[in-house]
């Protein structure tokens with residue numbers, strides 16, 4: 001089967017990770033946990049923590065400027081900015097408009113936030129693909145930026161060990177050859193909303209004293225349920241995305257999955273039939289940075305020479321919503 005010609009490609013990626021490191025040993029002093037438990041159950045050794053006064057937009061700005069510098073793109077060249085984040089600077093206006101202003105692109109493009117938790121980057125790539133395919137945009141900046149440490153309950157050992165902060169950015173442009181997005185498969189399941197949520201802080205439960213006392217404004221997760229769904233959904237989405245591109249697991253040069261837990265990644269890879277030698281993993285250094293994990297991982301994989309020209313790449317993601325998806329692309 002002849003490969004269909006891609007409409008868009010990722011022209012470049014960049015990342016920003018804050019300098020401060022929170023190691024498992026530091027967490028041992030904060031909650032009843034151990035380095036051994038965290039390593040064995042998650043694969044995480046350390047994560048990056050943004051300083052108190054650094055926001056999601058601050059990190060997004062740094063990643064955006066870095067990708068613009070790499071490609072020589074001027075602010076006025078950008079037609080659309082999509083910011084994916086579960087940790088916006090404020091509820092109103094969007095973090096995307098904040099990033100737009102910081103990078104000097106105010107008024108010359110439109111900008112909005114896309115909230116799909118850890119799957120945000122893949123959903124945003126699909127929106128960018130549609131905008132470019134329709135001819136309305138030529139250059140889309142996708143920025144995934146997360147200050148997960150700002151919504152974590154630091155007294156809950158089952159979640160506070162998992163997350164970190166950081167940002168990744170990708171410049172999406174029309175494809176003029178065989179490189180780019182070949183297929184995608186995205187789904188969500190609102191029936192499972194409560195297994196991973198922040199119960200309060202929105203209109204369903206505005207913040208009041210009781211909320212603060214019960215810590216309901218912070219992240220809650222039924223880890224075991226999320227784990228099971230994540231493996232099944234990512235593996236199936238991966239297989240369907242490959243099928244959509246007329247490919248099989250044997251064709252995949254590198255799988256870049258959402259980085260939440262190394263056991264989830266290993267199980268997903270096993271179900272999808274892809275050996276771990278062909279799976280990119282960096283969560284031991286960063287933990288789960290929600291929607292930023294994939295652009296950060298792509299940027300590191302490219303830097304490490306793991307994304308050869310023409311490589312077939314499979315992206316898979318999963319997050320709150322529940323949301324999940326997969327994408328194949330020719331690099």
Ligand code: ACO
Nearest residue numbers: 033034037117118157158161223224226227260261319320
């Ligand atoms: N240190 C020590 N013990 C712990 C810790 C800890 N940090 N956390 C939990 N435990 C204990 C539990 O209390 C439990 O003890 P018990 O048996 O006495 O009750 C025991 O360890 C086992 O707990 P489980 O929850 O069954 O542990 P599990 O092996 O499932 O690992 C984890 C927990 C790491 C959270 C796992 O379920 C997981 O990774 N889930 C998925 C998370 C994820 O992928 N999220 C992605 C989406 S995030 C987003 O969209 C924003």
